[in-house]
Amino acid sequence: MNIYVLVKRTFDTEEKLVISNGKIQEDGAEFIINPYDEYAIEEAITVRDAHGGEVTVITIGGEEAEKQLRTALAMGADKAVLINTEDDLDEMDQYTTAYILAEYLRDKNPDLILAGNVAIDGGSGQVGPRVADLLGINYVTTITNLQIEGTNVKIVRDIEGDAEELETSLPLLVTAQQGLNEPRYPSLPGIMKAKKKPLEEIEIDDLDIDEEDVEPKTETLEIYMPPKKAAGRILEGDLATQVSELVGLLRNEAKVI
């Protein structure tokens, strides 16, 4: 089976976020594989181990994204592709990202493409379904279970807490929801092997894409921190006093009850 995983290098949002000059400060920040993409990688490896074939992880980004690709290879992916846009594109949006990924995948005849349901930094959840639409294949989002038999696919997906069971077929793009699996940690031998696995680096030129083709359709005017909330009030005194004070505050100050 010909399996592709879309992987995004993301800022670790568990870490402190600093904005200066209207930009997220990246120096010294922690970067990780988008957590939902880890579920996608794990599932891809499981499917390959059960059905044979090859797992290729792809990312669009700069040179530094090699680190996340190596981690995916260490988990067990077979090949990695970095589409390096550093020299060509200053501005991108989900339209751009999906366009480039679809152009790369167009002649690869993927049976199964896996993505995360959402990136924890950009947070739009658009890229997976957009790529599927551009390739003309079906997609299913926020999946929590995947069973493949031949070209038949049985899926359970999370829809706002309810579990929807459905049937579809390959070729297919799915996006991973938490609960799909427990991603493995790269093992030491895995890490050693990953160093020798193929990691191809290409640019949009290699895909016959012109800058004009992928001009973003949206514009970001400003990035900012939410206005600092006044420090919360930790109530004091004996518990009964605190509780009656809280009820008073919610009714008279916050006026929410």
Add this chain to the structure above:
Amino acid sequence: MSKKVLVLAETREGALRNVSFEAIAAAKQISGGGEVVAVLLGDSVSEFGAELVNCGADRVITVEHPHLKSYTSDGYGQAFMAVIEQENPEGIVFGHTAVGKDLSPKIASKLQAGLISDVTTIEGEGEDAVFVRPIYSGKAFEKKTIKEGITFVTVRPNNIAPLPREERSGEVSSLVVDITNLRTIISNVVRKSAEGVDLSEAKVIVAGGRGVKSADGFAPLQELANLLGGAVGASRGACDADYVDYSLQIGQTGKVVTPDLYIAAGISGAIQHLAGMSNSKVIVAINKDPEANIFKVADYGIVGDLFEVVPMLTEEFRKVM
């Protein structure tokens, strides 16, 4: 220039979802005095047309087909694209719901359009509309505009105020669309969410975490929620420990909520949890650990044992309500 804006209206358990009224208000603002057209898709939905008009839609278009009974991206995609072809809108608004999240990128892709997802505030109107959305798990915000083409956004439930309801008249028409070649067949939906209050639309949420310690431990939280006319929610910690079902999970993976009042009991305040509730208007934290992260986003905090505090809170509310 005023715009014609389409809104995808959604129903749940036989009623229109509040987020659809909020989407109409958003569409009105984007239209800058133009026309708001609500679109209803399903097997039998025309009964909801009049209510959408009373909530601000100028017109309603229904597409009814047996294949639209359950949502599939193919079925809804074909139906909505047919409406777009007929109407040539300059704007589209969806709710940022399971359906909206799944369908909007497909429609945007077909239109080769930009899409601004999960909008919480719209500043300005018509051509000048600017869209605010949370990024980095809610730690920051960005302001975005559409550079060219159709203005397409999804709006986060419970953030944009609906328009006041009033008796109005507006055309409700139906469009016949041939829905073919569905690649997905829904075999079953296991309902796990509680009947009634939709968490993403609740005005009051009492949420419990691993600190609640058992399924029974949620009983006092439920009692408080009932008294306040709200709903019970939970952290991943509580769901993983099997105290409550995953359908109650709030956060990045679960539901994103913006109630007027969010009471977090025995929840530590991990970023993935905050991503789902930090926009709440007022946050109360009850936790026995004074260092817990949840106090950083709380407006009011009580450091103490939730098994003591929650029942006392219920008693106190009962006295004054």
